[in-house]
Amino acid sequence: MDSDTLDRYGAFDVSLVTDLPLFIDPFLLFGSEKEEYNRLHDSIIAYLVFLRDKALAGPVDEGLLATWYCFPEIKQNWLGFSLTDNGGRGLGMDFARALHASLSSIFSDFGSEVVTESSHLEKVCLIRDGVGRDSISDFTTNLILDYLCAYSQTFALEHLPPQHRREVSVPKVRFNRRTERWDPGIYTLPWAAGDYVILSPRDMLTRDETWINKGDLVRRFDALPQAVPDLQLRAQISEHFRRCIVWHDDKEPTQRELDAAATNTVAQFPILIDHYIALKEGEREQAESVSSQKVGLAQQIFHTQIQALQQLLATTTAFYQTGRNTYQEAIARTAFLKDVVENKGGHRIFYNAGVPIKREADLQIMYRLVWIGTPSDVSAEVNDGRGPADYKISRGASDKTMVEMKLASNSQLERNLTKQVEIYRAASDAEAGLKVILFFTAEEQVKVNRILKKLNIDDRPDIFLIDARSDNKPSGSKA
Numbered sequence: 307m308d309s310d311t312l313d314r315y316g317a318f319d320v321s322l323v324t325d326l327p328l329f330i331d332p333f334l335l336f337g338s339e340k341e342e343y344n345r346l347h348d349s350i351i352a353y354l355v356f357l358r359d360k361a362l363a364g365p366v367d368e369g370l371l372a373t374w375y376c377f378p379e380i381k382q383n384w385l386g387f388s389l390t391d392n393g394g395r396g397l398g399m400d401f402a403r404a405l406h407a408s409l410s411s412i413f414s415d416f417g418s419e420v421v422t423e424s425s426h427l428e429k430v431c432l433i434r435d436g437v438g439r440d441s442i443s444d445f446t447t448n449l450i451l452d453y454l455c456a457y458s459q460t461f462a463l464e465h466l467p468p469q470h471r472r473e474v475s476v477p478k479v480r481f482n483r484r485t486e487r488w489d490p491g492i493y494t495l496p497w498a499a500g501d502y503v504i505l506s507p508r509d510m511l512t513r514d515e516t517w518i519n520k521g522d523l524v525r526r527f528d529a530l531p532q533a534v535p536d537l538q539l540r541a542q543i544s545e546h547f548r549r550c551i552v553w554h555d556d557k558e559p560t561q562r563e564l565d566a567a568a569t570n571t572v573a574q575f576p577i578l579i580d581h582y583i584a585l586k587e588g589e590r591e592q593a594e595s596v597s598s599q600k601v602g603l604a605q606q607i608f609h610t611q612i613q614a615l616q617q618l619l620a621t622t623t624a625f626y627q628t629g630r631n632t633y634q635e636a637i638a639r640t641a642f643l644k645d646v647v648e649n650k651g652g653h654r655i656f657y658n659a660g661v662p663i664k665r666e667a668d669l670q671i672m673y674r675l676v677w678i679g680t681p682s683d684v685s686a687e688v689n690d691g692r693g694p695a696d697y698k699i700s701r702g703a704s705d706k707t708m709v710e711m712k713l714a715s716n717s718q719l720e721r722n723l724t725k726q727v728e729i730y731r732a733a734s735d736a737e738a739g740l741k742v743i744l745f746f747t748a749e750e751q752v753k754v755n756r757i758l759k760k761l762n763i764d765d766r767p768d769i770f771l772i773d774a775r776s777d778n779k780p781s782g783s784k785a
Contacts, residue, residue: 311465317457317505319605320384327671328385328604329443330450330510332427333517334597337590338509342453350449351425353481354409355417361410368399373487375402377448377478382495383504385443385511397448401441405430412576421580423587428518432572432579442516451504452479455493458505462496472497513600514663517593520569523582527568533581543578547571603654632682632699632707633738637767639676640709640740644772646672647744653774662746662774669711669744669772670696707738714745720757723769742770751775 312319335347377397408430417425431442462471478488495502531543550567551559572578646652677684685698697709745751758764
């Protein structure tokens with residue numbers, strides 16, 4: 307699929323190598339100026355109201371819970387957090403039980419709120435463990451799957467030759483109100499890499515967190531009680547919060563303790579969630595702008611830039627020649643990733659509003675993308691008996707290299723550098739191991755260099771330090 311054509315159509319250009327860490331945010335449907343998106347959001351809420359009514363009517367057997375709540379992973383949209391390809395677990399019974407319990411208890415008023423302009427699917431993820439961002443995105447994707455398939459079909463019929471599209475049956479795309487079951491649908495969809503592809507509009511996507519999320523709720527807790535108009539209820543909320551705080555004789559409560567007290571108070575007084583959501587509804591214009599910037603950056607770094615650099619290397623150097631072993635190949639490709647992050651603007655993918663996210667998963671995804679075209683087998687999160695390594699690169703039983711990635715801020719870094727890759731190597735008979743360490747500040751850089759020098763491994767070719775600092779990069783560098 308041509309990138310320029312996809313861009314004009316408004317679709318995100320997926321990788322077809324590994325999932326990219328992007329998610330469908332249902333708030334972007336609610337806040338959109340497009341009526342078709344608003345109707346999608348209304349349909350999501352209508353289905354949640356159906357689930358709420360079933361939850362309030364009495365016990366529901368697990369077979370029906372599976373029918374109504376459990377969906378397969380929509381791997382064909384190539385979005386999410388799988389490091390190896392586009393596979394995932396989907397929405398299982400843990401999600402079903404958690405959401406069902408929420409709708410039958412603390413969110414029994416779902417669909418009839420008076421504080422907010424609308425109901426929101428994200429509301430149910432603000433209390434219960436097991437219903438997080440990934441689950442909300444997966445659930446939203448499944449609830450609007452008919453729209454996404456029709457959107458992809460239109461693109462396929464208008465822009466793709468017959469050999470690059472195929473008629474397929476997609477399970478569970480439309481909810482049948484009469485049978486209370488999900489029916490399949492037949493569509494002509496883009497076809498690549500032996501499977502159909504589902505395209506996602508860029509203006510539905512976000513990165514990191516949905517606009518309504520638990521972390522933001524806790525961070526903004528201080529402003530929420532004041533929004534409650536009932537004076538007596540405000541006093542009860544404040545008193546409950548005070549009692550939840552862990553007090554020490556010699557010091558103030560930690561931020562973690564304050565956050566725990568806020569979480570407990572919100573669970574006790576769910577009305578605070580409605581006031582938080584009302585606050586976020588008032589900021590809807592920011593939601594689209596922030597998400598657009600994040601998605602654009604992800605497109606640049608994770609796909610466009612990596613692909614362009616790979617093409618350059620493939621046509622001008624011997625980088626992708628197959629006559630090397632896995633250790634030599636891992637060294638070369640890790641050096642390539644280091645160059646992308648340090649000199650080609652790739653560090654920006656690790657930042658949100660100027661603040662480093664510090665997430666190993668993003669580095670691992672970028673690393674997987676630089677292995678396109680390899681003759682080696684690249685396996686992520688491999689467990690050969692003593693815990694998972696990030697990657698195992700292999701060419702048969704006798705040529706293996708383990709790659710372990712860490713953040714410099716990791717408190718166990720020194721211990722890990724001393725033992726971890728050697729443990730993996732011994733457990734799997736790998737011939738070699740690489741350590742890749744990502745740092746974000748000058749202090750972290752000093753810390754890593756001190757540890758390496760202490761362990762007398764500061765000149766090892768199998769240890770890569772990747773500089774993701776933002777304060778030492780040229781302002782004009784292109785991402």
